[in-house]
Amino acid sequence: MNIALIAHDRKKEMLTNFCVAYKNVFENHKLYATGTTGKVVSEATGLKTNRFLSGPLGGDQQIGALIAEDKMDLVLFFRDPLLAQPHEPDITALLRLCDVHNIPVATNIATAEVLITGLKEGLIDWRKLSKK
Numbered sequence: 001m002n003i004a005l006i007a008h009d010r011k012k013e014m015l016t017n018f019c020v021a022y023k024n025v026f027e028n029h030k031l032y033a034t035g036t037t038g039k040v041v042s043e044a045t046g047l048k049t050n051r052f053l054s055g056p057l058g059g060d061q062q063i064g065a066l067i068a069e070d071k072m073d074l075v076l077f078f079r080d081p082l083l084a085q086p087h088e089p090d091i092t093a094l095l096r097l098c099d100v101h102n103i104p105v106a107t108n109i110a111t112a113e114v115l116i117t118g119l120k121e122g123l124i125d126w127r128k129l130s131k132k
């Protein structure tokens, strides 16, 4: 499965800890990330991440393009709901595309826990069947 990892600055530590905790799951999948998130996660966990541009410079849009092409299977986007982002339209567009293409997406750690458990249990395997 192709998994996108994205976190706003004040959520990066949380996502990193999440990736450490579930390293055994993530290492069986292909990871993509926005620039800074990928750097931080890879350095802390040793997991390989395919990194795009930093979010404010277009990274969210690059991940959005993969979603539009039906190439992303799961998105974990730890958003900061208490801080305005300069690239808010890009964030909205990415989440909209998840809804357009029915891609499982978590925007906080509580939902991410549920999705990662579902991933382990094979509950997202339908994605393999739905590939165009």
Ligand SMILES: O=C(CO)COP(=O)(O)O
Binding pocket: 006, 007, 008, 009, 033, 034, 035, 036, 037, 038, 053, 054, 055, 056, 059, 060, 085, 091
């Ligand atoms: O801004 C982001 C998502 O909207 C994340 O970008 P970085 O991973 O480059 O910090």
